[in-house]
Amino acid sequence: MKNSAFFLLKISHQYSSNLFCVLPDTDNVKPLEGVKILDLTRVLAGPFATMNLGDLGAEVIKVERPGAGDDTRTWGPPFVGTESTYFLSVNRNKKSIAVNIKDPKGVKIIKELAAVCDVFVENYVPGKLSAVGLGYEDVDKIAPHIIYCSITGYGQTGPLSQRAGYDAVASAVSGLMHITGPEDGDPVRPGVAMTDLATGLYAYGAIMAGLIRRYKTGKGLFIDCNLLSSQVACLTQVAANYLIGQKEAKRWGTAHGSIVPYQAFKTKDGYLVVGAGNNQQFATVCKILNLPELVDDSKYKTNHLRVQNRKELIKTLSARFEKEMTSKWLYLFEGSGVAYGPINDMKNVFTEPQVWFLKFLDTKTKPHPVAASHPLTTLT
Secondary structure (H helix, E strand, O other): OOOOOEEOOOOOOOOOOOOOOOOOOHHHOOOOOOOEEEEEOOOOHHHHHHHHHHHOOOEEEEEEOOOOOOHHHHOOOOEEOOEEHHHHHOOOOEEEEEEOOOOHHHHHHHHHHHHOOOEEEEOOOOOHHHHOOOOHHHHHHHOOOOEEEEEEOOOOOOOOOOOOOOHHHHHHHOOOHHHOOOOOOOOOOOOOOHHHHHHHHHHHHHHHHHHHHHHHHOOOEEEEEEHHHHHHHOOHHHHHHHHOOOOOOOOOOOOOOOOOOEEEEEOOOOEEEEEOOOHHHHHHHHHHOOOHHHOOOHHHOOHHHHHHOHHHHHHHHHHHHOOOOHHHHHHHHOOOOOEEEEOOOHHHHOOOHHHHHOOOEOOOOOOOOOOEOOHHHOOO
C-alpha cells in the first residue's frame, strides 16, 4: 500500500443531487443524510468539523496517507489494541481511504471523488494542494458545485500564512494562553485544544451555511477558516476590554475579571465552582454560607464594589467553603437558583447522571461504546 496511488474502501460514486428533496420516512432521516464529504484533513480541527457533519448524517470519506494514515493514529498512549484513542475521538462515522496525492494517479482519484461529493475539506498549508493540482481553482473546474473549505493555521495570505498551524502555538499567538493560568503564575495551555475545536466548529458552521447558499444559488464556494482568526474571534469580552476599554488582559485562574464571586472554592475534599452574576444571587450565596452580614456590607453592595474589594471578600468566602465537604455544599446549593458545580475528574464526569440523561453518549457502538455522539442528533 505504501507505494500505490490509493487504497479504496467501498465508496459510492453518486452525486447527492437530492440534497434538499423530501425523503421517505423523514422521522428517521438525519439532517445531512445524502450529503457527501471528501475529508483531506488530519489531526484535530478538520477531523472535528467533519465528524460533526458525519454525526448529522453526512457520508464522510476520509483521505489518509498510504502506509501511515492520519498523524494521530500514532498519538498515545492510551491505545485500544493498536488504535489511538485520540484518533478515535474525532474520526467516528467516517470511511477511510489511503491516497497518495503526490502521485498523478492519486490526484486523479481525488478529483473523481470531488466530482461526486458536496463538500471538500482540507487543512494543508496554503499552496500545498494547489501545487499538486488540488487547490480550489483546480477542483472548481471539475466540481463547480463543491463547497471547498480550507482550514489553515493563519489564513491564505499574510506574513504568517506559510507557518504550520498547531493548537498550542495558535493559542499562544492569539492571546488565549496569555489569559489562561493562575493569577500569579505562568501562562498555561488549556486542558483540551480549544483553538482547534473552536476552528472546527467555525468550519462546521460555515460548511452548513455554504450548503444552504448552494441550495439558493446552485453554486459552490470557497471557505477560508483558520486557527488564528477563530481564536481571536473567541476572545469576545477580553478583546472588547482592550479594543474599546483600552484595558490589557491578565490571568485570573478560575476567577472572572468582571464578576465576583465567580470562581472555584476549595472545600474539605475538593473544589466547588460558584457564580453569582447579580446582587440577588450574591445574597443567596451569603445566606447558604451563613454569612448574612456580607449582604449589607457597604463594600459588597454591587458587583462593581465586589470586584473592587475582591481579595477581602474571596478570603472570607474561601474560609467558609473549606469548612465543609463538597457533598454538603452541593446539598445546600440545590434549588437555590445560583450556578454551582463540583470540579469533576473524568470518572465523575462519566458517572454524572445528567451526562447520561442527555443521551449523547453512544453505549451501543462496538468496539468503543463510550464514543460521544453529536449533541444535536437528538432532534425532535
